[in-house]
Amino acid sequence: xxxLSNVDLNLFVVFDAIYxxxxxxxxxxxxxxxxxxxxxxxxxxxxxxxxxLFVRNGRTLSPTPAARxxxxxxxxxxxxxxxxxxxxxxxxxxxxRLQFTIGMRDVLESTxxxxxxxxxxRQAPHIDIAVVKAGRRDLEAELASGAIDAAIDVLLPVSxxxxxxxxxxxxxxxxxxKGHPRLRGKLTLKSYLAEExxxxxxxxxxxSQEDLELARGGYRRSVRLRCQHYxxxxxxxxxxxxxxSTTRPVADVLAKVLPLQxxxxxxxTPDFDAFLYWHANVDADPANRWLRxxxxxxxxxxxxxxxxxxxLS
Numbered sequence: 001x002x003x004l005s006n007v008d009l010n011l012f013v014v015f016d017a018i019y020x021x022x023x024x025x026x027x028x029x030x031x032x033x034x035x036x037x038x039x040x041x042x043x044x045x046x047x048x049x050x051x052x053l054f055v056r057n058g059r060t061l062s063p064t065p066a067a068r069x070x071x072x073x074x075x076x077x078x079x080x081x082x083x084x085x086x087x088x089x090x091x092x093x094x095x096x097r098l099q100f101t102i103g104m105r106d107v108l109e110s111t112x113x114x115x116x117x118x119x120x121x122r123q124a125p126h127i128d129i130a131v132v133k134a135g136r137r138d139l140e141a142e143l144a145s146g147a148i149d150a151a152i153d154v155l156l157p158v159s160x161x162x163x164x165x166x167x168x169x170x171x172x173x174x175x176x177x178k179g180h181p182r183l184r185g186k187l188t189l190k191s192y193l194a195e196e197x198x199x200x201x202x203x204x205x206x207x208s209q210e211d212l213e214l215a216r217g218g219y220r221r222s223v224r225l226r227c228q229h230y231x232x233x234x235x236x237x238x239x240x241x242x243x244x245s246t247t248r249p250v251a252d253v254l255a256k257v258l259p260l261q262x263x264x265x266x267x268x269t270p271d272f273d274a275f276l277y278w279h280a281n282v283d284a285d286p287a288n289r290w291l292r293x294x295x296x297x298x299x300x301x302x303x304x305x306x307x308x309x310x311x312l313s
Contacts, residue, residue, distance in 0.1 A: 011048065012074050014041040019071055022060040075145035091286035093124035100127065100291050103134025103142065103151030107200075107230055108274070111249045112152070115298045123294070143279040149288055150295065151277040161280045167299045168274045170247040172210060172265035175237050175254060180261070182241070187263040189219070196224040198233045198244040210245040213269045234258050247272055 017027035018038070028038040046053055049070075054061035063071065104112070109131060120127060134142055134151050140158050142148045152167065174192065176183050182191060199208045207215070214221060224242055227233055233244045234254040246254075251262045276295055282288040 008044070011041050011045040013078060014038055015045055015053065015067075016071070016074055016078060018042060018054060018061060019063055019067065022062075024061070072141055072145050075147055078146070091290060093127060093290055095126070096124060096287065097126040098128075098287065099130055100150070100287075101130045101132060101148045102291075102295075103139065103148040103153070103277075104131050105133065105153065107246070107250055108152055110231075110253050112295075112298065116295065119294055119298060139277065140279075143277060144281065146282075149278070149282070150291060152274055152295070153277065155273055155275055156277075158277065162277055163280060163283060164275045164277050165296070166273050167276045167296060169271035170249055170274070171271055172213075172245055172269055173248040173251040174263040174265055175234060175244045175246065175251050175260050176263060177238050177240070178259045178261050180241055183261070183263065185261065185263070187266050189266040192243070192266045193219060193221055195241065195243050196222050198225045198227065198236060198242050199223050200227055200230050200233050200244065200246070202228055208245075209272065210265070210269075213267060217267060219267075230254065234260060 014027065014031065014033075017030050018024060021027045021030055024038050024042065025035055028035045031038065042053070049066065051066040052064055053067045054063055056062075113131065117129070120129060132148065134148055134153070136153065136156055139151055139153070139156060140162050143151065143162055158164065174187055176187075182195070199211070201208055211221070211223075225233070225236060227236075230244070230246055230250055231254065235258065236242060237244050238258045238260055245265060248262070251260075254260060255262050276292060278288060278292060
């Protein structure tokens, strides 16, 4: 490895872009550079690091083990410099041109984004939002590196370097089709257990949260279908007698677009908490503070879909 004084640090910006985009052409477009310029930068970086860094895999460039080893440190360094330089000037959402990346489960997208984006469009006409799925095991590393600016998820075991605040608590509800022959606006535990159910999970196996709550009471339901997305599950519910349990805000959104009835979950369960996460290194960053304040404002305002729970409206 060459001495730092002999290394062009801009090469690592190119490295991050290629790693993210999976190709030289895409990285050039992202950086507003020509393709030959990016190819030249990659060649110099390969020479500097003594490693290929990326190898051709079909139409994309895949990182080598050495590239995967250094990407986190590179991103953290780049983000640290951006944060430092950004702190030298005041943040004005009306004129700022940047993109925030938020880690979020897709189940939250249908309830949060329709409320968040109108506020973004009003207050920050040049700020873009990218919502990505952040792996729970990688959450802290992605926040530290700046790969994501903030995240919303359930309560997770994180270190003191990750800040958190509870933003919402949601109760469980049950979706059934309108005209269900055995359910007419009411649902008892006995009738719930007598029906067949859909589980929505990104995992291939294992119990869902509602199954865990049922198990605590010594109950078990019959699961007929396991799928990955609530909209797909809701469409199946609308055409069958199967039931699907989810949080109340998600159930209310789905019932607006499909012929479904929303029923109260027939077992007393704790509310499901959602938390906003960010890293300590952006705690005082004006741009990140603005983003966090906006997220909190949307979840706390009266009438917000995310505030709907027992005792709240």
